[in-house]
Amino acid sequence: MLQNNPELKSKIDQLWNKFWSGGISNPLTAIEQITYLLFMKRLDELDLKRQADAEWTEENYTSKFEGTWIPPEYRARREEKDTEADWARKLQDEKKYQIEKFTLRWSEFKNRQAEDMLQYVQGKVFPFLKDLNGAESNFTHHMKNAVFIIPKPALLVEAVKTIDEIFAVMEKDSQEKGQAFQDIQGDVYEFLLSEIATAGKNGQFRTPRHIIKLVADLVQPQLGHKIADPACGSGGFLLGAYQYIVTELAKKAGTTNIKPDEDGFIRTSVAATLTDKAQAILSASLWGYDIDSTMVRLGLMNLMMHGIDEPNIDYKDTLSKSYTQEAAYDVIMANPPFTGSIDKGDVNENLQLATTKTELLFVENIYRLLKQGGTAAVIVPQGVLFGSGKAFKDLRKLLVERCDLKAVVTLPTGVFKPYAGVSTAILLFTKVWGPKDQVDKPATEHVWFYEMAADGYSLDDKRAKQEGYGDLQDIIAKYHARDAEKDTDRTAKSFMVPYSEIVDEKNDYDLSLSRYKEDVFEEVHYDAPSVILDRLIQAEVGDVDDSELAKVQSGIVRELLELKGIIG
Known part of the structure; x- marks a missing residue:
């Protein structure tokens, strides 16, 4: 969408430049501070919209900015020794610190003078934001150590002005082009996240949105599934699952005005067609974990800005001994860190692979986290497919014998540029046998291979949008019709390989596409x-x-x- 809206892209670039010149040069710090401001703006807009909708439909809605708010540090706490008079005096003292909630709205505080605005946002608005869902909420817990560090009043004024302009362009785009406002906002937020130059550290890469959508269309999560990402970052895969489910429910409810996006996917974040019960089920279905507290906060706010009021994203190392979940999820979609390593002494003892390589341990852990019959789609470096070490082979053996390894989709090298040029693949598998089950027969009968040549974007650092969808929609169509390809030509883009061929002595559990693909040599005639x-x-x-x-x-x-x- 941003490729087709230079005005919006220009505004976002202006916002970045203002933070850079204003003294916040670390991209991760800048995106965190920008996210707080976007969240304040969106919170105000959503609240006003819900108030207006409630008046129209005559439903009950209590504004988040109705009444008064007392900062946690000034709230009265009753002790056992307090008499009624003591308690009454404490409550009276507490009132001195009451703040009218309506003054904490974006539309209210943005009209203050620069110095006053900075002090008000730092001292009142941001603490209110941190306390938004109550003292016991997951959001408040992870926002506890968050700080608002915009250093200059002028920078805050300029940032507020630019964000207002960005929202105005988004609203205009929504009205003129018919795209849901939440989807445009999602595009903007993902574009901001893409600017994090520190991505790629320790093998962590932001997954492009069209690849997330591809994975969701391959896995097809359903309402009622318990869905997880054990290395969720900013929550992209969880949001992808949410949008897929919401879209399918909207289509079932008769919604027909959702147009394909620039990558050919039909998506919406608008959950208007969901009943309260369905919304509650869906919100309770998404679970994410990450070891970076900043990314946990970004993920929480990312999902909240898309309509998920209480996201289940937590700070956890899912490979460590402290994480004990097993056989808990119906669907896992993930792009875990590549090339990282973990302290051998902290590896969960339930993981059997003799390695500290995170790209291998995460795949084994995802297998353990799946319920029997649960399905996973995992992006891995292509070295996992053919690595000669014992741990590599043991993992592949697990995937084809204890799981039904449905597909191996290789991705072109440039998919993760500008972060890295690593070659990757998507593994899709369903857990059939548990770690302690006696395997009566291998779970995999055939593995479907597809060699993606293009994803609809240039494969250089610019990643410019190209005409068409590349192989994205072809992969989805052929994957879901793959059972008809058991005898297909090995020179084609996609083909089936039987289990017996994968495990024979020559191939020895190798899952690289090149092992099974037949090259076509074209005869070329030259002059004498x-x-x-x-x-x-x-x-x-x-x-x-x-x-x-x-x-x-x-x-x-x-x-x-x-x-x-x-x-x-």
Whole structure:
């Protein structure tokens, strides 16, 4: 969407430049501070919209900005020794610190003078934001150590002004092009996240949104599924699952005005067609974990800005001994860290692979986290498919014998640029046998391979949108019709390989596509050497009779004539 809206992209670039020139040069710090401001703005807009909708439908809605708010540090706390008089006095003292909630709205505080605005946002608005869902909420717990560090009043004023302009352009775009406002907002937020230059540290890469949508269309999560990402970052895969489910429910409810996006996917974040019960089920279905507290906060706010009021994103190392969940999820969608490592002494003892490589441990852990019959789609470096080490082979053996390994989709090298040029693949598998089950027979019968050549974007650092969808929609269509491909041509983009071939002595559990793909060699006819030499000589001297060639003194021509005489 941003490729087609230069005005919006320009506004976002202005916002980044203002933070850079205003003294916040660390991109991760900048995106965190920008996110807080976006959240304040969106919270105000959503609240006003819900108030207006409630008046129209005559439903009950209590504004988040109705009444008064007391900062946690000033709230009265009753002790056992307090008499009624003591308690009454404490309550009376508490009232001195009451703040009218309506003054904490974006639309209210943005009209303050610069110095006053900065003090008010730092001292009142931001603490209110941190306390938004109550003292016991997951959001408040993870916002506890968050700080608002915009250093200059002028920077805050400029940022507030620019964000207002960004929202105005989004609203205009929504009205003119018919795209849901939440979806445009999602595009903007994802674009902001893409600017995090520190992405790629320890093998962590932001997954492009169209790849997330591809994975969701392959897995097809359903309402009622318990869905997880054990290395969720900013929550992209959880949001992808949410949007897929909401879209399918909207289509079932008769919604017909959702148009395909620039990558050919039909998506909406608007959950208007969901009943309260369905919304509650869906919100309780999404679970994410990450070891970076900043990314946990970004993920929480990302999902909240898309309509999920209480996201289940937590700070946890899912590979460590402290994480004990097992067989808990119906669907897992993930792009876990590549090339990272974990302290051998902290690896969960339930993980059997003899390695500290996170790209292997995460896949095994995802297998353990799946319920029997649960399905996972995991992005891995292609080295996992053919690595010769014992741990690599043991993991592949687990995938084809204890799981139904449905597909291996190789991705082009440039998909994760500009962060990295690593070659990757998507593994899709369903857990059939548990870690302690006796395997009666291997769970995999055939593995479907697909070699993606293009994803609809240039494969250089610019990742510019190309015409068409690349192979995205072809992959989805052929994957869901793959059972008809058991005898397909191995020279095609996609083909099936039987279990027996994968495990035979020659292949020994190798899952690299090149092992099974047959190359097509096109016969090329070249002119005879003498004809080529005549063409080179003519290019040097022009149209000259053979009798005149000897008179030409060019060294190049003499050498070409000598060479022609040698070969005849």
